[in-house]
Amino acid sequence: MHNGRFNTHIPFGVRNGRTYAAREVETGLACQCRCPGCGRPLLAKNAGRIRRPHFTHYRVNLECWNAGETAIHWHAKQLIAEKARLMLPAWNGTPIMPNPPRSRDDSGNTHYGHNVGIPGRVVALTSAQIEKRQGDLQPDVSAVDAEGILLIEIRVAHAVGEAKIRKVQSDGARMLEIDLSKVRLMDALDPERFEHLVLGEASNRQWLSHPAAAQAWRDSRDELKHRVQDINRQIAAQRLVEHPRPRRSIRHGTQQIEAVDLANHEPLDQECLDAMAGLRIWHRGLGDGVIRERLVENWPVYDVRFDDGRTRKILLRAGFPDWKFV
Numbered sequence: 001m002h003n004g005r006f007n008t009h010i011p012f013g014v015r016n017g018r019t020y021a022a023r024e025v026e027t028g029l030a031c032q033c034r035c036p037g038c039g040r041p042l043l044a045k046n047a048g049r050i051r052r053p054h055f056t057h058y059r060v061n062l063e064c065w066n067a068g069e070t071a072i073h074w075h076a077k078q079l080i081a082e083k084a085r086l087m088l089p090a091w092n093g094t095p096i097m098p099n100p101p102r103s104r105d106d107s108g109n110t111h112y113g114h115n116v117g118i119p120g121r122v123v124a125l126t127s128a129q130i131e132k133r134q135g136d137l138q139p140d141v142s143a144v145d146a147e148g149i150l151l152i153e154i155r156v157a158h159a160v161g162e163a164k165i166r167k168v169q170s171d172g173a174r175m176l177e178i179d180l181s182k183v184r185l186m187d188a189l190d191p192e193r194f195e196h197l198v199l200g201e202a203s204n205r206q207w208l209s210h211p212a213a214a215q216a217w218r219d220s221r222d223e224l225k226h227r228v229q230d231i232n233r234q235i236a237a238q239r240l241v242e243h244p245r246p247r248r249s250i251r252h253g254t255q256q257i258e259a260v261d262l263a264n265h266e267p268l269d270q271e272c273l274d275a276m277a278g279l280r281i282w283h284r285g286l287g288d289g290v291i292r293e294r295l296v297e298n299w300p301v302y303d304v305r306f307d308d309g310r311t312r313k314i315l316l317r318a319g320f321p322d323w324k325f326v
């Protein structure tokens with residue numbers, strides 16, 4: 001990744017706890033900068049025919065392997081803290097939360113919930129602190145924007161671990177990751193380009209935790225679930241119309257009870273009551289129809305849709321002579 005030329009062309013040097021680009025400091029050792037990786041003195045190469053100012057170790061240091069990664073990580077944190085603005089990534093679902101939510105009905109048709117995508121946008125940060133401890137966590141930057149606390153991780157070498165992501169999610173905090181692992185040396189040696197990659201680029205960042213988006217997604221999924229349940233009830237009723245006199249049976253205790261006997265079976269328990277949904281009946285005065293669902297706990301009151309389109313709430317009590325299964 002950031003090895004090889006990154007160790008001879010170090011993009012940022014450190015002085016008094018702050019990173020500098022080579023064009024911002026005196027030439028050579030007078031820059032008074034040290035290597036972000038190993039802490040040894042650096043030379044600023046920013047004069048004469050140098051096209052891309054950079055730093056290099058004052059004495060070749062073969063044991064310093066992560067000068068480039070450390071410099072990028074450090075300078076990125078500093079940019080966020082000092083510029084106090086940031087492009088937030090869009091939220092458009094996750095592998096386990098496909099957006100919009102989708103579900104299949106019993107006929108195999110796919111239905112979609114409403115889209116809960118959140119567009120990316122630039123926000124102002126009202127505060128931004130580098131590596132401030134937050135309980136068990138120490139995010140690279142702890143910021144605050146108009147929506148509250150915003151934890152920021154900068155990926156250069158290692159991605160944020162799954163356990164940490166789950167912890168942040170269960171804490172209900174927002175956390176985003178800015179991926180700088182693919183930054184090229186030329187990008188790092190160009191201060192404006194690098195600043196854009198850290199603060200303004202939309203494509204290199206993602207939400208690791210966005211509680212409000214996740215909740216909106218779950219609300220959308222639940223609404224969809226209820227909608228598909230309704231559709232499935234209609235499908236079941238339609239199948240009964242197409243295939244009248246279904247042979248349905250349920251097991252009640254040790255008995256196998258055929259559907260046509262359900263109405264006369266005493267006592268009616270919950271299972272018997274529920275098993276009547278979907279069956280066709282004839283009603284004196286209202287004609288033929290389909291039982292759609294039971295409406296009252298422990299009592300045989302059903303929503304019945306008659307073939308002429310009327311729907312009624314009807315007490316279908318066993319032994320009553322004004323209705324029967326057909």
Ligand SMILES: [Zn+2]
Nearest residue numbers: 035037038064
């Ligand atoms: Zn070094």
